[in-house]
Amino acid sequence: MFERFTAEARTVVTxxxxEARRLHHDHIGTEHTLLALLADPAxxxxxxxxxxxxxVRAEVLERIGGHNQDGPVLSDADAEDAAALKAIGIDLAAVRAAIEANFGEGALQMPRRPVKKRGFLGLFPATGGHIPFTNRNKKVLELSLREAIRLKQKFIAPExxxxxxxxxxxxxxxxxxxxxxxxxDRVRDEMERSVRATAA
Known part of the structure; x- marks a missing residue:
């Protein structure tokens, strides 16, 4: 699949x-992919x-914080739950702080398995250690291939x-x-129009 990625699409993944590293997150979620797609304002x-x-970056930090700031970072699914809890007045950061005050810093963190330092599927350079993609974000990348096939295109672009x-x-x-x-719907139409123009 990744051999079909254009240089621009590979840049999005990198x-x-x-973005995940910058925000001190221990996963690469859909929010990081969105930030990467928005990196070029034009x-x-x-x-x-x-x-x-x-x-968007500020909103991500407000919703799920950063590993060095608020303790463990949430997955995409957990971030939605955290937002729902915040809406009813439960501050997850305050709960984490209370747990760490009673049980010690890092009490909520699971031990991590050691991983080999290499880029995503060996295609992208690793800098500072491996950060895994969430399952949802892996699905997004898989669906990008399906979208290219649907549009009868042999390459995968940021669109x-x-x-x-x-x-x-x-x-x-x-x-x-x-x-x-x-x-x-408008974004979908514009992405299809843009990628068709690229292919022409």
Whole structure:
């Protein structure tokens, strides 16, 4: 599958890893992929969604924090639960702080298995250790291939990754876009138009 990725699509995957590292997260979720897609303010995803990477990054930090700031980071599914808890007045960061005050720093962290230092599937350079993709984000990348096949294209561009994100339909990235009023049908149409223009 990854041999079909254009240089720009590979850059998105690498940037997603960099975003996770920058935010001190121990996973690469849909939110990091969205941030990577928004890295170019003049790019097709930023234009179609009207989103700003800095604003989205701030929202990600507000919702799930960072490993060095608030303790363990949540997966995409857990981030949705954390947002729901926050809506009813339960501050997950305060709960974590109370647990760590009673049981010691890192009490909520599971021990990590050692992993070999290599890039995602050996295709992208690893910098500073391996950060795994969440299952949902792996599905987004798989769906980007399905979107390319649906459009009868033999390459995967950043627009296909965005289409995969929309097709998967869940995760923190989708939650943020929904809450910011992104018109998913319009974005889907613009991604298809942009990638068809690239292929022509």
């Amino acid at each position: 940037r997603a890893q960099q 790019g097709p995803v930023a234009r179609a969604t009207g989103l700003d990477a800095d604003a 296909h990754i965005m289409l995969g994100l929309l097709r998967e339909g869940n995760g923190l990235a989708m939650l943020i876009m929904h809450e910011r009023g992104v018109d998913f």
